[in-house]
Amino acid sequence: MRQAFEKGADVPKPITLRFVSKIKRAPGVWEFCWRHERRVEFNPGQYADFEVAVLGAGGGRSHSESRTFTIVSHPTETTVRFWMRYEQPGSPYKRALMKLVPGQSVGMTAPIGTTVLPPERTRPLVYIAQGIGIASVLSPLAECVRQASGGSMRDVTIWWIRRPDEQQLLDTNPHQSAITRRHDIVRPQRLDVTDVVAGLPAHPLIFISGTQYFVAAMGDDLQRAGIDRGDIIFDYYEGYVEL
Numbered sequence: 512m513r514q515a516f517e518k519g520a521d522v523p524k525p526i527t528l529r530f531v532s533k534i535k536r537a538p539g540v541w542e543f544c545w546r547h548e549r550r551v552e553f554n555p556g557q558y559a560d561f562e563v564a565v566l567g568a569g570g571g572r573s574h575s576e577s578r579t580f581t582i583v584s585h586p587t588e589t590t591v592r593f594w595m596r597y598e599q600p601g602s603p604y605k606r607a608l609m610k611l612v613p614g615q616s617v618g619m620t621a622p623i624g625t626t627v628l629p630p631e632r633t634r635p636l637v638y639i640a641q642g643i644g645i646a647s648v649l650s651p652l653a654e655c656v657r658q659a660s661g662g663s664m665r666d667v668t669i670w671w672i673r674r675p676d677e678q679q680l681l682d683t684n685p686h687q688s689a690i691t692r693r694h695d696i697v698r699p700q701r702l703d704v705t706d707v708v709a710g711l712p713a714h715p716l717i718f719i720s721g722t723q724y725f726v727a728a729m730g731d732d733l734q735r736a737g738i739d740r741g742d743i744i745f746d747y748y749e750g751y752v753e754l
């Protein structure tokens with residue numbers, strides 16, 4: 512899943528981003544904001560790898576490490592933003608990001624990923640997101656609002672399995688008008704797939720975002736309930752046991 516930064520004729524050069532600021536969006540969830548030196552092309556809903564210098568153990572020689580983050584900003588914005596779950600002490604990579612001061616740079620690979628809006632604007636969208644997997648919904652929501660200014664709104668349903676203190680991650684989002692139906696499943700409550708299936712509009716495209724285990728299990732449940740695999744987009748936030 513991760514893209515490498517090796518030198519080679521076919522490998523695009525990483526994009527340089529300058530750190531602008533970070534803001535705490537919810538307990539343990541930080542939004543990072545970056546300025547780009549050249550415009551970053553991507554489709555709303557895509558992700559990229561971000562490479563930073565990490566200090567070696569015991570303050571030794573630094574090396575580069577990268578992690579994947581979903582872009583929560585819209586391509587038309589002048590900055591790139593992503594959300595990172597950070598709980599102390601955090602990995603050396605995350606500690607390095609938390610210590611950045613404005614102006615410092617990171618490398619970013621070209622964004623990729625299939626958690627993007629389908630071209631047919633009439634196709635209903637259903638997002639099933641676990642915790643900060645909701646990050647995958649934000650840029651597409653902004654795009655839905657942008658597209659709606661020239662026509663009708665898309666039909667968007669959100670099923671969000673979240674922690675009790677994460678509500679503001681979506682409540683403060685400026686593009687909430689793009690959400691047709693929102694269902695919050697607050698932990699320890701569990702999402703019942705039969706509820707999702709019972710409320711499905713005709714011919715939906717279903718996105719599942721969360722840990723590898725969650726996405727795979729939810730995808731299996733949906734297929735057992737008769738949903739075609741081709742109508743599901745699997746969006747794995749690898750690296751998390753719990754989101």
Ligand SMILES: Cc1cc2nc3c(=O)[nH]c(=O)nc-3n(C[C@H](O)[C@H](O)[C@H](O)COP(=O)(O)OP(=O)(O)OC[C@H]3O[C@@H](n4cnc5c(N)ncnc54)[C@H](O)[C@@H]3O)c2cc1C
Binds near residue numbers: 512593646747
């Ligand atoms: C497509 C995609 C999109 C993603 N989008 C996001 C996003 O928007 N926001 C976000 O926050 N993350 C996102 N992720 C996940 C992110 O890339 C990282 O994998 C994740 O944040 C874990 O990174 P880490 O540095 O904390 O853990 P890592 O150091 O990579 O370790 C992974 C896990 O292994 C365990 N572990 C590793 N080393 C040790 C050790 N020495 N001691 C104890 N435990 C250890 C920890 O439990 C840790 O959680 C995404 C991943 C993918 C693939």
